[in-house]
Amino acid sequence: MNIYPKRLMLFGVFITALFFTTPLLAMDGNELLRQVDANMQPQSYEMYRKLINIEPDGSKKEFVLYTVKKGQDKMVALFLSPASEKGRATLRLGDNMWLYIPNVGRPIRITSLQSVVGGIFNNSDILRLDYSLEYDAGELVENEDTYQLELNAKSSSIAYDRLNMTIDKKTIQPLTIECYTASGMLIKSLHYSKIKDFGDGLVRPSVLETDSPLHKGYRSVMLFAKVTKKEFADEVFTLNYMSKVDELR
């Protein structure tokens, strides 16, 4: 009987093929997305950001924010400058967002599509939670140096219905993200750049730039600094605490 060695050989080829293809098959889109999240920020941290809105004539307006995040769905950002915005705080708990303005003296609910700073960044860009919390992975395409991952919003409360994320294979961090409406219209593109060592093992892009076909000639840039692991009490992420966020610095 010579059929046995043939079967054995076929089985061997199958096992070998399976062994060598395992890393690709295992690179499930959702797992890849979780890796992207883990590589971009610790679970709980504080950081400083500068937002720069740039008009077609080159004039700029800058905002500096202090931000703290805990777990997957708790985040609060405090405006440190300019003086006209100083003391404003935005809080996000899952799908809920609030804005506190010192003169108004109480938090008001805001929606993710509004923008508290003007320009191209909206509230969901400023209070962005983990991608894996808001999106399910769709089609994953592997290129030579990058992955192309399509993401679909888990619910209608997410600001963008669909994302197309280009991920650097080497660092497993996003390079560009295109944001689309449900109808397929491109709303904006986000571009990460300038990889920086923030310490404590966190090496990630320090610049995020965005443009939009809806606002031709306008750009908004976000610069990251002092991204540091830090633990916070849950009570920090509540309406009653919004006027006291500066005390965390």
Add this chain to the structure above:
Amino acid sequence: MSYVSLPARVLLVVLCCFLSASVTLVMADEFNFDLEEIEKSPLNWGGYAEIKFEHIEVEQGSAFSLLNFADKPLSTIDRLGGSLQLDGSYSQELYSFNWLLKMTGQEDDFGWHDTIDFFTAYLNIKPLPSATISLGKKPYKWGKGYAWNPVGFINRRKDPNNPDESLEGYITAELDFIKSFSGRVQTVALTTVILPVYDEINDDFGVQNEINIAAKLYFLVMDTDIDLLLLTGNSRADKYGMDFSKNLSTNFEVHGELGWVVDGPKVIAQEDGSLSQRHENAFSWLLGIRYLSERDVTSIIEYYHNDAGYTEEEMESFYRFAKNAGEDFQQTASNLLLDRAIDASLKGYGRPQPGRDYLYARFSQKEPFDILYFSPALTAIVNLADNSFTLSPELIYTGFTNWEMRLRFSYLEGESYTEYGEKQNSSKLELRLRYFF
């Protein structure tokens, strides 16, 4: 030329210094994030300086123009004013001291008028992240409504035309306790406020020599903000209420308030202008939405009902009496009736939105024609009982860092013996320039 007092001159000089020193705009290098910008100091301070010009067309012969200008009838008023707000805090690990000082001054056909007040001055002690004790003068803004707050039991009354302005606080002792959970109930917070009323201490709140307690219990449950509120004490009638707010989608929010006043006092003017007071239970409630359209138009619409307000007949009766009193003063120089009408105005009829049913609507367009930081808006307040209204288009530009420019025109319309038909003004043009520092 009117006499201008020394404090007024000082205020004007300070305002001019702030405004002129800040004209130079500094352009930072592209993509430069200097860490000195984020250094924290225990002492934090800021504020704004403001200059405002108003041109007012007086509704001659209206009830309130007669009450206010019976001895000096005017057809227009031009007013130049300024204000300076200085706010700040000094923080250490467990405590912080917060203050807000407001100075205003204005010159118009009636001369110079100025004020200086500490709106806020309180000590915060924070022994735990979940507990805060506050002692001192602090403003309260309870409620979810944008234009009105039926559950704002210890709020100062805000101006629906400028609801975002800072307001003077009350001297209180407050304990705030927060607890977070995972599950359907995400947050529970209890705010308890002791508000004493004595001579020189909160004496405009109500009956003196009393200690009042107000409390607000907040829940974040199933992505909905819910507050249960109460005020008890002998300075004012007991009040109970609840409010809520919820985002129904990424661009649609709904909110509401319900207040219940137990045996609250209401001042009623009789036909001869004498005042009587009766006590009654009253509901007041508000329902509102905030909607962001695909074209970036934010709409805020609120309906407000107040059982404790005056009926259309009660308001008409007051307007008739006030107009007769004003005309009587002009003809006889006797101020007997005029004083009664002014008294009735101060005790209820002259407050903002004294009626029962109102609609508030505000539509603002974010950055039309790709003009960054430019927002035109249109605000309307309608008295639904007598169909009188005020309509205010405005333009706001914040494109120069730390500057805000606002141009607003307010037009009031209503027949005789209606709320907006009997106001002092028929229209107002206002230009406001504000610099933040």
